[in-house]
Amino acid sequence: MTEIQNYLDSYNVIVVGAGLAGLGAACQLGLANENVLLLEKHNVPGGFATSFVRGRFEFEGALHMLSDIGTPDNPGALYRFFRRIGLVPEMITFKNIPEYYRTVYYDGYDEVIPYGVEKYFNKLLELFHQETEGIEIFREIAESVYDGIKYIGSKRGNVSQKEILKNHPWIARVIGLTLQDVFEKCFNNKRLISVISQPWGFLGLPPSRVSAYAFLGMTMTYLDWGGAYPVGRSHALSSAMAKCFRNLGGDIRFNAEVEEIIIEKNLVEGVRLTNGDLYKTNAVISNVNPITTSMKLINKNIIPDEYKKKIYAPAIGPSGFSVYIGLNAISEKLGLQEHETFINIDDDLDAAFESFHKISEPKYMVAACYNNIDNSISPPGTSELVLTTLQMGDQWQLIPPDQYHQIKDDYADKMLKMVEKTIIPNIRDYIEIAEVATPLTYYRYSNNFNGAIYGYHQDVLNSPMMRLKSNTPIKNLYQAGAWTNFGGGFSTSILGGRVAAGLYLKNKKEDDL
Numbered sequence: 431m432t433e434i435q436n437y438l439d440s441y442n443v444i445v446v447g448a449g450l451a452g453l454g455a456a457c458q459l460g461l462a463n464e465n466v467l468l469l470e471k472h473n474v475p476g477g478f479a480t481s482f483v484r485g486r487f488e489f490e491g492a493l494h495m496l497s498d499i500g501t502p503d504n505p506g507a508l509y510r511f512f513r514r515i516g517l518v519p520e521m522i523t524f525k526n527i528p529e530y531y532r533t534v535y536y537d538g539y540d541e542v543i544p545y546g547v548e549k550y551f552n553k554l555l556e557l558f559h560q561e562t563e564g565i566e567i568f569r570e571i572a573e574s575v576y577d578g579i580k581y582i583g584s585k586r587g588n589v590s591q592k593e594i595l596k597n598h599p600w601i602a603r604v605i606g607l608t609l610q611d612v613f614e615k616c617f618n619n620k621r622l623i624s625v626i627s628q629p630w631g632f633l634g635l636p637p638s639r640v641s642a643y644a645f646l647g648m649t650m651t652y653l654d655w656g657g658a659y660p661v662g663r664s665h666a667l668s669s670a671m672a673k674c675f676r677n678l679g680g681d682i683r684f685n686a687e688v689e690e691i692i693i694e695k696n697l698v699e700g701v702r703l704t705n706g707d708l709y710k711t712n713a714v715i716s717n718v719n720p721i722t723t724s725m726k727l728i729n730k731n732i733i734p735d736e737y738k739k740k741i742y743a744p745a746i747g748p749s750g751f752s753v754y755i756g757l758n759a760i761s762e763k764l765g766l767q768e769h770e771t772f773i774n775i776d777d778d779l780d781a782a783f784e785s786f787h788k789i790s791e792p793k794y795m796v797a798a799c800y801n802n803i804d805n806s807i808s809p810p811g812t813s814e815l816v817l818t819t820l821q822m823g824d825q826w827q828l829i830p831p832d833q834y835h836q837i838k839d840d841y842a843d844k845m846l847k848m849v850e851k852t853i854i855p856n857i858r859d860y861i862e863i864a865e866v867a868t869p870l871t872y873y874r875y876s877n878n879f880n881g882a883i884y885g886y887h888q889d890v891l892n893s894p895m896m897r898l899k900s901n902t903p904i905k906n907l908y909q910a911g912a913w914t915n916f917g918g919g920f921s922t923s924i925l926g927g928r929v930a931a932g933l934y935l936k937n938k939k940e941d942d943l
């Protein structure tokens with residue numbers, strides 16, 4: 431047994447990992463006046479939500495568009511949380527993204543899809559007037575599901591299945607459906623399906639696999655609240671959240687990698703860092719993925735087989751492959767007016783998904799030009815473009831080290847060719863600097879299995895309603911992050927972290943009674 435005098439300090443709660451979910455959980459606990467220590471292995475907070483500098487450019491590491499922000503006068507759920515922790519309006523301002531996305535195909539099809547529920551559906555009707563009836567049915571389903579999601583949110587998830595069935599039957603109906611199942615009730619026009627599905631990369635699965643609930647919830651949230659981007663990039667957002675946590679009385683240690691979560695008599699007692707430092711605690715919220723938490727950070731022999739099955743059963747989602755490009759021309763000169771452009775070879779989204787499983791030809795990607803939200807993002811006369819596609823991480827682990835750089839450069843070159851073919855024919859003339867991130871980069875950064883950026887796949891069995899929850903077989907150990915609760919993404923991870931903290935507070939209150 432670990433002797434009590436070895437502990438450097440004692441806390442009500444220790445949060446392991448200052449990714450977005452760790453920060454969300456820590457701030458929520460700070461609001462409840464808990465005595466909290468946040469431990470992060472890197473020297474900065476945020477996990478994926480960070481930035482890096484190459485040459486005279488500072489690149490956004492992950493965020494394309496933040497959902498759930500809205501405006502100060504009409505705030506979304508995330509903005510309201512930020513207000514409560516003191517982050518807005520004082521520390522961070524958000525720029526609203528003008529349009530939802532631009533969608534382009536090798537056959538020359540090129541359209542811009544707007545934000546706003548009304549504008550979005552009107553645009554679909556304008557583009558596909560022959561599908562009017564189906565689009566109206568689709569709208570009805572999407573709005574009904576979204577009403578249900580808002581209702582569940584307003585009750586903080588404390589709603590019985592009976593109540594959902596009675597008041598929001600579409601939630602119960604779509605919960606077991608893929609997005610493709612929903613489309614089949616409405617239309618089978620391949621281009622229409624493809625245009626609506628464009629942001630499928632944000633969830634990592636094509637319509638035939640992705641949970642309809644997750645996709646419709648994401649789409650309607652973006653349409654309703656618009657997309658936003660923090661001035662100063664996601665690094666500024668993560669740093670400001672860390673500052674809010676400190677202002678709420680919390681302690682943070684960076685360069686503090688947790689090696690062990692110490693369990694005594696099936697309860698968390700403390701944590702040990704890789705440098706040997708020990709902290710005592712009444713509870714741990716782990717922002718480290720559930721597999722590493724249960725199988726590496728604690729003695730795996732005490733984890734019941736049933737829970738092991740739960741954490742190993744869901745398939746692990748994709749990682750990313752990104753090319754960060756600094757261009758010595760302004761975005762207007764490059765012909766780029768939109769922030770987010772999805773580039774597709776054709777409408778075969780299953781084939782595009784298959785391309786994530788091979789390191790051969792990218793078939794779907796997004797090109798994000800941040801200057802179209804905030805021109806001060808890069809030095810005058812320049813612009814930043816980030817090309818991102820998805821790749822399954824396991825195949826990158828098999829590459830012999832001496833071939834890694836060649837394979838990475840070849841794949842980046844193929845992504846540039848997709849850009850040349852569609853939106854900027856002469857892009858190579860303007861490249862001042864380029865950096866490439868592969869699944870191995872994302873693995874090194876996050877410690878996530880296979881470098882997964884959204885945690886488990888967001889399929890029907892692992893949609894926000896069905897996903898692994900924060901509670902674990904160890905009563906005072908909780909999970910937070912993309913792998914649990916609402917799934918991957920900025921807003922979902924932050925608000926999911928808040929859920930983990932809420933569960934701890936609820937259990938504590940019950941224990942005190």
Ligand SMILES: Cc1cc2nc3c(=O)[nH]c(=O)nc-3n(C[C@H](O)[C@H](O)[C@H](O)COP(=O)(O)OP(=O)(O)OC[C@H]3O[C@@H](n4cnc5c(N)ncnc54)[C@H](O)[C@@H]3O)c2cc1C
Nearest residue numbers: 447449450451471477478492494495688911912918919920
């Ligand atoms: C290229 C890219 C683009 C993306 N685009 C978007 C987007 O546009 N919109 C969107 O909503 N989402 C986007 N995402 C997804 C989103 O960034 C993630 O889903 C989200 O940030 C996950 O947050 P998290 O808290 O679960 O975990 P992570 O970011 O994985 O954080 C985990 C933290 O734990 C720390 N840690 C790990 N092990 C230990 C240990 N033993 N001790 C101490 N600390 C430890 C890590 O260092 C890290 O800080 C994108 C991601 C990427 C990579």
